[in-house]
Amino acid sequence: MSMLLEVKDFHYSYGNIHVVKGINLHVKEGEIVTLIGANGAGKTTTLRTISGLTHGGGVKGEILFNGKHIQKMPGNKITALGLCQVLEGRHIFSKLTVRENLMVGAYTRKDMDNVKRELEDIYKLFPRLKERSDQFGGTLSGGEQQMLAIGRALLGKPKLLLLDEPSLGLAPLVIREIFDAILRIRETGMTILFVEQNSKIALETADRGYVVQNGEIVLEDTCENLANNEDVKKAYLGEQ
Amino acid sequence: MNKMKNLMNGKMVPKLLLAVILLLVPLLFQNFNYGLLICGFIAVYVIAISGLDLVFGYCGQISMGHAAFFAIGAYGSAIMHKYLHIPALLTMIIASVAAALIGALLAYPASKLVFHFLSLATVAFGEIVYQLAAQSPGGITGNFTGFYTESINLFGFQINTNTRFYYFALVCVVIFLSAKHRLVHSREGRAFLAIRENAHAADGMGINVRKYKVMAFATSAFYTAIAGGMYVHFVKFISPETVSNKQSVMFLTMLLFGGTSSLAGPVLGAASVLLLNEGLRFAERYQMLIYGVLLLAAILLMPGGIYGVIQKGQQKLRRVK
Numbered sequence: 001m002s003m004l005l006e007v008k009d010f011h012y013s014y015g016n017i018h019v020v021k022g023i024n025l026h027v028k029e030g031e032i033v034t035l036i037g038a039n040g041a042g043k044t045t046t047l048r049t050i051s052g053l054t055h056g057g058g059v060k061g062e063i064l065f066n067g068k069h070i071q072k073m074p075g076n077k078i079t080a081l082g083l084c085q086v087l088e089g090r091h092i093f094s095k096l097t098v099r100e101n102l103m104v105g106a107y108t109r110k111d112m113d114n115v116k117r118e119l120e121d122i123y124k125l126f127p128r129l130k131e132r133s134d135q136f137g138g139t140l141s142g143g144e145q146q147m148l149a150i151g152r153a154l155l156g157k158p159k160l161l162l163l164d165e166p167s168l169g170l171a172p173l174v175i176r177e178i179f180d181a182i183l184r185i186r187e188t189g190m191t192i193l194f195v196e197q198n199s200k201i202a203l204e205t206a207d208r209g210y211v212v213q214n215g216e217i218v219l220e221d222t223c224e225n226l227a228n229n230e231d232v233k234k235a236y237l238g239e240q
Numbered sequence: 241m242n243k244m245k246n247l248m249n250g251k252m253v254p255k256l257l258l259a260v261i262l263l264l265v266p267l268l269f270q271n272f273n274y275g276l277l278i279c280g281f282i283a284v285y286v287i288a289i290s291g292l293d294l295v296f297g298y299c300g301q302i303s304m305g306h307a308a309f310f311a312i313g314a315y316g317s318a319i320m321h322k323y324l325h326i327p328a329l330l331t332m333i334i335a336s337v338a339a340a341l342i343g344a345l346l347a348y349p350a351s352k353l354v355f356h357f358l359s360l361a362t363v364a365f366g367e368i369v370y371q372l373a374a375q376s377p378g379g380i381t382g383n384f385t386g387f388y389t390e391s392i393n394l395f396g397f398q399i400n401t402n403t404r405f406y407y408f409a410l411v412c413v414v415i416f417l418s419a420k421h422r423l424v425h426s427r428e429g430r431a432f433l434a435i436r437e438n439a440h441a442a443d444g445m446g447i448n449v450r451k452y453k454v455m456a457f458a459t460s461a462f463y464t465a466i467a468g469g470m471y472v473h474f475v476k477f478i479s480p481e482t483v484s485n486k487q488s489v490m491f492l493t494m495l496l497f498g499g500t501s502s503l504a505g506p507v508l509g510a511a512s513v514l515l516l517n518e519g520l521r522f523a524e525r526y527q528m529l530i531y532g533v534l535l536l537a538a539i540l541l542m543p544g545g546i547y548g549v550i551q552k553g554q555q556k557l558r559r560v561k
Contacts, residue, residue, distance in 0.1 A: 051444070079446030091441035093434060104434045107427065108446040156446060 003064075004029045004160055004191050005050070005083075010061035010071075012045050012054065012215075020045055021215040022061070027160065032182070032192045034202040034223070036236060037212035043195040044088060046212075047164050050193075051085035052078040066159065080108050084158035088165045090149040094138025098129055098148060101137045105152030115155065122151040125181055143174035150181065154190075161185070163194035167201065179205050199236035203227045211236070262410060266403045276402040278518060283409030284470045285510035287416050289495045290503075291463025296492075297500030298424055299456035300436030301347075302359045305366025306491050309461040311373055311483035312339040313468025315381055318389035318478060328392040332469030336462045343461025344454050351453040366488050374480040386479030389472055405474050412470065416463060417503055423459070424501075432456055464491075486528065493531045496538045499545025508546045 005027040012020035020042040027033045035043045048054045050063055052075035063071040070078050079085075093101050102122065106115045123130035126147040132140060137148060146166060153161055166182070167175045179201055186192060196202035203209055203223040211219040211232060219226065226232050269275040288310060295301050316335025321328050350361045373381050381387055391400040392408070399408045423429055431452045434442035439449050472478045490513070498509020513534070520530060542549050 053440075053444070074448075075443045076446045076448045079444065084446075085444055087441065087444055091438050091444065093437035093441065095437055096433060100430070100433070104430050104442070104445055104447075107431060107434070152445070 002029055003027075004066060005193065006062075006064040007046070007050065008062040008064070010046065010049070010059075010063065012042070012049060012060070013058045015058075019215050020049075023212070023215070023217055025210055025217065025220075027191060027193050029159075029191050030186075030189060031208065032186055032194075032206040034206035034209045035193075035195045035212055036197070036199045036202050036209055039197070041212040042215040043212050044164055047085065047162055047193070047195050050078075051075060051083060051162055053085070053087075079156065079158075082157070082159035083162065084153040084156045084160075085162035086146075086149045086153045086164065086166070088168060090142075090145045092137040092140070092145045092148055094136060096137055097134050098137060098140070099133045101148055102129075102152050102155050105155035108156055118155060118157070122154060125154075125184060126151055143170050143177065146170065146174075146178055147181065150178075150185075154185065158190075160191045160193065163192065165195060165197060167196060167198045175201060199232070203232075203237075266406055273402055276406055278514060280402060280405045280409050280474055281471075282511050282514050283406070283413050284467050284474065285491075285494060285514060286413050286507050287470070288464045288467035289491055289498070289506035289510055290416060290420050291460040291467070292491050292495050293500055293502075293506050294420065294423070294432070294463065295456045295460035296495060297502070297505070298429065298432040298436060299453060301453060301456065303362045303457075303460070304359045304485070304488050304492070305362035305364070305369075306460075306464050307483045307485065307487035308366045308369035309339045309343060309464040310468035310471070310487060310491075311369050311478075312342060312461075313465030314472035314478045314483070315373060315387065315468075316465070317469040318387050318472045319380060321389055328390065328469075328473050329394065332392075332466060332473070335469055336465035339465030339468075340458040340462040344458040347454040347457035348450075351450045351457075363485065363488075366485050370480060370484055373483055382479075384480060386477055386481075387472075388477050391476060392473045399473070409470060409474075412466070416466070420463075421503055428452065428455065489528070489531055489535075493535050493538075495545075497534055497545055499547030502547050504550075505545055505547040512546060 003026055007023055007025045010020060010023045011018065023042070023046055025033075035046065037043050045054060049059055049071070052070065052073050056072050059071050061071065062069060065078070065081060065083055068081065070081070070083075093104060096104070102119060109115050123133075128144055129147055129151055132144065137145065140148060150163070150166075163182070166178050170178065175198065182192060182205055194202070194206070203226055206223050209221065209223045209226045210217050211226065219229065219232065221229070227237070265279055266276060269279070288306070292303060292306050295303055313332065313335050316338055317328065317331040320326055320331040320334060326334070346361075346365055350358055353361055374384055376383060391398055393399070399405050424432070431442065431447045434445060434447055435449055435452055443449050494509035494513045495506060496509070497513055498507065499505030516530070517527070520527075523530070538545055544551065
C-alpha cells in the first residue's frame, strides 16, 4: 500500500502560542486512521492545516499529499487535488435543498454522468437524505446534517476523506449510525482520517490511531493495541 | 421534438401566451405613446436589476453603488459615440466590457470585505463615479448640464421611436435573462449560491471564493452597464442626476421589492416600482421617502418580495390540492 498522506515534523503557532509541537503522522491508502486526545491538544488544528484552512503563516514542517507539498496551498486547490474535509459543526448550506447541497460537493467534477450515478449511491448509503432531498439543508436534524456533510464530501470523489469530530453534538444512537456509515464508506476503498473526542467509538472504528497530548503525539499503534493500553484506558476510555 | 411534447403537455402554453402579449403591447398602446415609453424603461431596469441580482441575490454580496456601472455604460457609450464615431450599439458593448473590468478591479480587493464593509466600499465607488461625471476633467461629460447623444442605428435602421425601442429592448431582455438563467443553473451558479450560504464551506468544497466573487461582480457590472447604454440612447440625454446614489437605492428597492435570486423577481420589481413612480409623479419630492417605506415594507412584511409572495401562494395551493 502506498503512502497517501505524510505529515513531517509539523508545528503550528497562533501568534506566540505554540499549539502543535512537531507532529509526524502518515496515512496509507485504504486505511482508517484516527487522532484522539483531549480538548486543545491540537487535533483540529492539525486537520485544518492539512486541508489548508488555517492561516499559512503559522505553519512549519512538511505536509505531503500523494507526494505533493500542500502545506502552503490554499484550501480550494487542496480540495481539487482530492482531499476533502467534513468540517467540525458540519457547515451545511442551510438555504439550499439537500440535493443542491450534494451537487455543490460535486463542484470540482466534470464527469456529470458519473456524478448522477454516485448521487444514487449516496442516497443508498443514507436513505434519509433521499427522503428529504427537496428539503432545505437547515431543516435537517443534527445527525442528518452530518450525513449530508459526509455525502457532500464524498460526491467530490476525494482520495482522502477528513472528518472533524463526526460525533459532535449527536445522540448516541445517531453516532452509531454515522460510524456504521463510515465503515461502509471504507468498504468502497476510501481512505479516511478523522479526529474524535469519543475515543471509544474512534478506536472501534479505525485501523490505527495516534494519541495527541499538548501538541505532541505520545502514542501510535493499532487501535486494538491502543484500546488495551493501560494509560489510554485510564485517560481516555474512563476505565479503571 | 422535445418542444413539441412540452407543447402538448401544456407547459409551453403560458410561455407562448406571455410572448404573444409582450409582442402585442405596442398595439395595445397605439394611442398611448407614454405607456410604451414606460415599458421601454421597465425593460432597461429589468436588465440593470437582473445584473444586481447576480451579485446580491445569488452571490450574497451587497452593492450600494450600482448606479456607477449604469453611469459607465451610459457615459462611456455616449462619449465614445460622439468623439470616436463608433456605431452606438458597439459603443454600448465596449463600455460594458470596460464596466465589467472596472467591476472586477473593484471586487478583487473588496472580495475580502464582508457585508457592511463591502457596502461602504461600493457606496464610496458610486460617489467617485458620480463626482467624475459631475465635474469631469475638461468637461468631457458635460458636467451638471448633462450630455446629449443619438439613438441607436442598427445597420441603417434608427431605433428612434418608442415602439422600435420597445422591440429592441424586449430582444435585449430575452437575451440577458436567458443568459442569466443559464449562468445560475451552471456549475458557476452553484458556486455563487454556495458562497452566499457559507463561504467557508464553499472553500472546503474546492470553490475559489475570491475568483467567483470577482466573476459575479464583473458580470453584474456588465448587465447594469448595458442597461445604462440602452437608457442613454433611448433618452438621448444623460446627466449626473440619473447616476447619483438615489439611482443605486432605487435599484436595490426594485430588486428587494420584486424578489431576489429569481428570473421573475427583477421583472416584477422593476415594473411595480416604475409604475408606482409614474403614478406618484405629483409627489416627486417625496420619492426617496416612498422608496424608504417600500424597502422597509419589503424587508419586514415580505422578505421574498412580490415573487416570494407568489411562490408561497402557489405552494399553499399545491398543498390544498
